[in-house]
Amino acid sequence: MAHAAASLSAELESLNHVLRLVEAFRAFDSDNDGNISDAELAGIMGTIGYKTSDQEMRAMMQQGDKNKDGLMSMGEFLELNTKHLEMGNLSSILKAAFEELDNEDENDVLTGEELHEVMGNLGLGLPLERCQNIVNSLDFDGHGAVTLDEFRVIVDSLL
Numbered sequence: 458m459a460h461a462a463a464s465l466s467a468e469l470e471s472l473n474h475v476l477r478l479v480e481a482f483r484a485f486d487s488d489n490d491g492n493i494s495d496a497e498l499a500g501i502m503g504t505i506g507y508k509t510s511d512q513e514m515r516a517m518m519q520q521g522d523k524n525k526d527g528l529m530s531m532g533e534f535l536e537l538n539t540k541h542l543e544m545g546n547l548s549s550i551l552k553a554a555f556e557e558l559d560n561e562d563e564n565d566v567l568t569g570e571e572l573h574e575v576m577g578n579l580g581l582g583l584p585l586e587r588c589q590n591i592v593n594s595l596d597f598d599g600h601g602a603v604t605l606d607e608f609r610v611i612v613d614s615l616l
Contacts, residue, residue: 565606
């Protein structure tokens, strides 16, 4: 049981890292269009502690910009920066939570309370506060809920 608790702790730390990446992305997406330029990417990397040269930044942008539109979407940014994370069971649990919500929720929005309930139903008792933090980090309009598509960005980046 101690190993499972240690594993969950590491998985939750990885999730916290992803949420910090989301918050950094949102802070530098000045027009809130869900995309960042290479200059905005340089700002993000600086705030999370990476010193990168212009050449490294261009290479990172080319690697992350999967659709080659000259911008990096949040999904592309998370995919680029989460490849090394060990998510263990958490990614499959979040995917299962998304699928359950997608099947049950007619209004296509997710609150922290709903995420907490679904996670409990799946056997992962994430604290309500942590579930609310997940939702708040994705809540672009400040209404206390996110669309399932916004939640999908996190889930897809962890798979």
